[in-house]
Amino acid sequence: MAGFLLKRLLQALFVMVAVTLIVAFAIRLTGDPALMLTQGSAAVTEADLERIREALGLNQPFFVQYLSFLRGLVSLDFGRSFIGGTPVSQLIAKALPATLSLALSSMLIAIALSVPLGIKAAVARGKWADQLIRICSLAGLSFPNFWLATMMVLVFSITLGWLPPSGMSGFSSLIMPAVTMGVILTATNVRLVRTAMLETLQAQYIMVARAKGLGERAVLYKHGLRNCAIPLITWFGLQFGALIGGIVVVERVFNWPGLGTLAFDAVAARDYPVLQAVITVLSLLIIAVNLVVDIAYGLIDPRVRVR
Amino acid sequence: MSRTSDKTQRKGAPTHFRTLEFTLGLLFVGVMGLAVLFSGIVFPDGGEKIDLTARLLPPFTHGTHSLGTDPLGRDVLARIVTGGKISLEVGLLSVAGAVTVGVVVGMMSGYYRGLCDMIVMRLVDIQLALPFILLAITVIAIFGGSLSHTIILLIVSQWVQYARLVRGLVIALRERDFIQQAQAIGVGDVKLLFSHLLPNLIGPVIVLMTLNIANNILLESSLTFLGLGIDPTIPSWGGMLAQGRTYLQNAWWIAVFPGLAIMVTVLGFNLLGDWLRDRLDPTGTTLR
């Protein structure tokens, strides 16, 4: 077991280094931050640009720059933003909680919607309720998230005036962005819950519980749900990575000051330190979640370790 | 919970109880497919004809522009039908590319294991840890936006899904009797991979493909929305949506109709995928 853990940790470390290396290399192909800072101004001479590059530390060879990034990473010091010189760790410290709160709330919404719906679909298997639930949840997956976001803003902010159209100001501002992302997860989750529940419902103890004359609700939620909880939680955990990918668009539409917004602006401005830091943090999150899931699987099911 | 248990458990229930899903899915995809196929005949100009004297005409009022016109006076219906070509092209080509790469790599790595497997699995890990949209923004900043770049980007980021799926399946299949027997009687590797293993992989792979076609049509529109898309004169649903968004409150039809088109098509693929999953992959391998 210790060997398996060590192996997985080493692999995660390798992936981490590879991802940061790729990102550091790729963003340096996208163009010169010194030109960005000067906004293509024609009054700027090559000597001016050279001075700016030197101030930003861009004159050093790539590997020197990358190594100093790695060194900083260990002490959580990501350097300073090229745009304005704010320490990147400060920017991340503000944006990470924003993104996490959005990601977690959308997962909660998805779970809150999909568990009852999935159970209902499993129980009503093959009947119209099953079909309706599944077609509707698939419909939720079938339009672009910026489109849903725009429509919700039109209805709930502009027409009804119930919710703020953008920004991060308390609970009310969280609702629309979280629902936008949550709806997309719901379709997949309904299916997961339904499948898991169907399997469980055929198990012997459910028959026993039913035979004992327990109420249907108690059978489903107490015995049924509890027994498919572990695979479900694992699946939900894995969705986290997929969620992060969609967050850029939603954060932009709702002007949510999270990692997605930070990253999008950083690419546009060629703000290497910020982009490197955001991708590193996001990748770390995804790798960590995958690692936890893998290890959990390894603990539950020893066969996985061999794979 | 395979199909046989359906029959035994619910006597009297129709065995093809997913008919509605299948019918709707086929209907949606079929209608859009036919519209796209015949768009060239019905709208020879491809919705590219600009008429500044006929801007923002509302729908259902003009005979020649049944779904209205956009801010440049182009026919919305013609653009939707022609734009479907781009969406389907992106959806189908990207998935085809990703499947080809992913299945081959996945089979190799699952069958031979060893170093090859290790490299592939680390590649998969790396790919899964890189957030797609951020990758897309960076790549398009380097190479510029175009249809082929979008497709390549989608292939690069999605082949790993197939590789991972196929690898897992092959590892499980290798232990099965019929493969062991085939190996024992000296069937060559290539023959074994393609005539014995591949047929057993097709089900889950097709399911994943259908769902990814749907997903990629949406991703293309998201990229266009972020300003990373293709030539704006070529009609595409994502482009029309992004453009129509600012006109939403005074010319709703520019964005609503392409939005509906996306939804119908994507829902069609999703329904088909869901239906197929019940037939071909009841245990849900493709979900993870």
Add this chain to the structure above:
Amino acid sequence: MKNGFLNCFRGLLATGLWLAAASLAHAGGTLTVSSAQDPGSWDPVDTYLVAWAAVATNLYDGLTYRQPDGRLVAGLATSWETLDGGKRIRFHLRQGVTFHDGEPFNARAVKFTFERLLGDQGSKGPQKSNYAAIDHVAIIDAFTVDFYLKLIDPVLLTKLAGYGAMIVPPDYIEEHGEDWFNSHPIGTGPFKFVSYEPKVEISLERFEDFWGTKANISRLDYRFIAEPATAVAELQAGRIDLVMPPGVPIGMVGTIKNKPELEVVTAPGPSVYALRFNTARGITRDERVRKAMILGVDRQAIIDSILGGYAAPIASFQSALSFGYDPDLSPLPYDPDLARRLLKQAGIKPGTQLRIDIRNNNASFNEAVQAVAGYLQMIELNATIKLYESNYFLNDIVPQGKTGELFQQAWGGWTFDYDNTAYFMYHTGEKWNPYDRDAKLDKMLESQRMITDRDQRQSALRAIAKYVADHALELPLYNPNEIFGLNRRVHNFTPVPDSRLRLNQVSVD
């Protein structure tokens, strides 16, 4: 009795004071503005961004000040005179001015500001090169300074009204350090800094000791909103009072106008848009073809329809506000027949392919270029449009000469002087001019810089504009208005042409 009277008087006095205080508070109120971008640092030497200037013009003062109507007036300098044939400028400074933290403004602050800009600190940022004409600043007495110039810069006085030339507090910066100053700016302007949250907002409040017209509103908040549709949604929801350009897309003007409590206010803007021809390769090498393309595109129709009339046609690459603008130079007319004849003369086959390269960040321009492609189609030229990410386009595609037959040129200089534009657009070897090599034009561009006489320089600039138009180096499109979205609770709002909006006159209900 006596006590009772006194008490009564005290009571009255208290009430009076309370009323006075209440009416003062009533004159206050908060104005919330949306700005498209967070510049990241509020230090004047660090940035070129319009989004910076929009906020900073309320925080800082320059020696000169440019009014919304474009006239240059006294700022922190009350008067100035040019000496030594233009190589030295003497400024007499305003007395009794203090920075927001109480530090006095004087000649030392001016000298410190420019030594900082031209020294090491300035070298790390982009602003320094704009002020390269200044050699050094000498203190004559506490309220008089001399600027010694390396070379004559006809636009220098305007440049002193903005961006890098904003006067900063020496003691404050020395005490708190450069990093602190980036995020806690102090100036002499009508509003002082309260708080700044990166990527979210910056808040300012009225500076009670401002030397000029004190602000009506007590608080001024800027929220950073990148997505125009989102900014307009906030305006509609009543959570934002003013959307700064480029926050209002043309497509949403109608939406704003439909709401009785909102309005759209516009002013002629500084930017100009054109499609530059690739004169080195392809069919656009031929001047007749270039002229045919200009003649073949109905620019007025594009302005009237796609831009909703919120733009002016241009004949040269400058707006009517620009020094060097020539009202007598009119653009080529729309004449598709003549265009076709010219193309035929030049031996261009119908259906010839060509490519237009543009940036991907401007929805209106994007639509306008699609219309251009439509018009070119009508004179039987097949144009495709290629979109590039902005920075890639500006720093690689154009300077390296990798463009198609036509490519976007946009210019939004805030100094309103054609020299700035023309030199960098047409002089051989300049970054924005990858194709043209014209010795005669070079000479015209160089020689006008030596002219100190205003009228002479104006005619020299006009001659350049005419020369460029005659050779059809670009397909001039339009000069768009700056569009502000405004809630009607805001009064006394005067739009400015360059987003450098000072909000001390504005009041809110």
